[in-house]
Amino acid sequence: MPAEFDLLVLGDANPDLVLRGDVDPAFGQAEKLVDEASLVVGGSGAIAACGAARLGLRVAFAAVVGDDGFGRFMLDELAARGVDTCGCVVDRHRPTGVSVILSRGDDRAILTAPGTIGDLRGELVDRDLLRSSRHVHVSSYFLQRSLRPDLPELFREAHAAGASTSVDPNWDPAGRWDGGLLELLGQTDCFFPNSVEAREIAGIDDVDVAAGVLAERGAIVAVKFGQGGGLVMAGQEVARSESIATDVVDTTGAGDSFDAGFLAGRLNGWPLARCLRLAVACGSLSTRAVGGTAGQPTMEEALAALEGAP
Ligand SMILES: Nc1ncnc2c1ncn2[C@@H]1O[C@H](COP(=O)(O)OP(=O)(O)OP(=O)(O)O)[C@@H](O)[C@H]1O
Numbered sequence: 248m249p250a251e252f253d254l255l256v257l258g259d260a261n262p263d264l265v266l267r268g269d270v271d272p273a274f275g276q277a278e279k280l281v282d283e284a285s286l287v288v289g290g291s292g293a294i295a296a297c298g299a300a301r302l303g304l305r306v307a308f309a310a311v312v313g314d315d316g317f318g319r320f321m322l323d324e325l326a327a328r329g330v331d332t333c334g335c336v337v338d339r340h341r342p343t344g345v346s347v348i349l350s351r352g353d354d355r356a357i358l359t360a361p362g363t364i365g366d367l368r369g370e371l372v373d374r375d376l377l378r379s380s381r382h383v384h385v386s387s388y389f390l391q392r393s394l395r396p397d398l399p400e401l402f403r404e405a406h407a408a409g410a411s412t413s414v415d416p417n418w419d420p421a422g423r424w425d426g427g428l429l430e431l432l433g434q435t436d437c438f439f440p441n442s443v444e445a446r447e448i449a450g451i452d453d454v455d456v457a458a459g460v461l462a463e464r465g466a467i468v469a470v471k472f473g474q475g476g477g478l479v480m481a482g483q484e485v486a487r488s489e490s491i492a493t494d495v496v497d498t499t500g501a502g503d504s505f506d507a508g509f510l511a512g513r514l515n516g517w518p519l520a521r522c523l524r525l526a527v528a529c530g531s532l533s534t535r536a537v538g539g540t541a542g543q544p545t546m547e548e549a550l551a552a553l554e555g556a557p
Pocket residue numbers: 417440441471472473474475476477489490491492493495498499500501502503505526527528529530531532534
């Protein structure tokens with residue numbers, strides 16, 4: 248049976264309320280005015296799913312949201328961006344998570360109420376959906392507390408059905424940086440840490456050495472360096488790519504757009520260096536607009552940016 252979806256994202260879904268301007272809060276019940284507020288699609292998984300759909304992949308998304316305004320906002324926005332939300336579960340007893348992002352251009356602070364962000368678990372993942380997808384991507388490994396213990400079995404099932412797998416760890420708010428992740432790398436085809444995360448997870452200061460040690464566990468390791476672009480390692484193969492010059496408005500979710508680009512390249516059967524170049528282009532272009540999804544490129548736009556790049 249041909250796969251129905253190119254990509255299934257097992258993820259986190261929450262709106263981001265991005266406030267821009269002079270956003271340092273003043274306590275003592277003072278009211279301050281800021282320049283701008285935008286309610287946008289947030290959650291690493293949701294942003295990656297939107298990025299992949301924008302690149303033309305057939306994408307399904309599985310997450311838990313609450314039966315509330317934030318949850319409906321997320322389901323509507325994902326569907327509007329061409330992401331199939333049939334794998335999402337609405338939990339009437341839990342609130343959807345939300346992040347408030349205080350963004351002042353060069354830096355940002357994030358306040359998150361987790362709500363349903365970590366509520367997805369193995370038994371809620373539709374096995375028909377899992378088996379009918381060419382690739383399964385898991386975002387925010389450390390936030391997905393309930394899903395984590397079920398991932399070895401889910402990845403086994405995905406591989407048995409012929410699918411490949413990937414993980415973006417994102418930050419570990421607990422600062423422990425493990426929780427079974429190193430073992431899971433043996434069942435992970437692509438791993439997408441940023442440079443700090445790669446060093447923390449490997450417990451090694453030198454990022455190239457850290458990436459090499461992680462790659463020894465079997466995964467293709469693509470490391471993100473923000474403005475510095477990215478690096479991919481697989482066995483003895485190494486490739487690097489500079490970021491693409493853009494007028495940066497907001498870097499929120501750039502890493503998730505990078506993941507989407509890399510996976511689109513892999514699913515097209517491209518060599519690793521070209522997958523990395525597409526990933527970096529998608530990450531860089533996503534910084535053009537506020538929030539994670541508004542600046543995400545189509546495949547045509549990303550390829551055009553690559554041609555113009557040095
Ligand atoms: N300031 C920037 N200028 C140009 N490109 C950027 C910039 N920041 C990020 N990018 C692009 O986005 C990619 C991923 O960004 P980054 O390293 O910030 O990932 P991340 O830390 O995982 O992000 P996230 O906050 O989404 O988790 C980079 O490899 C680069 O291509």
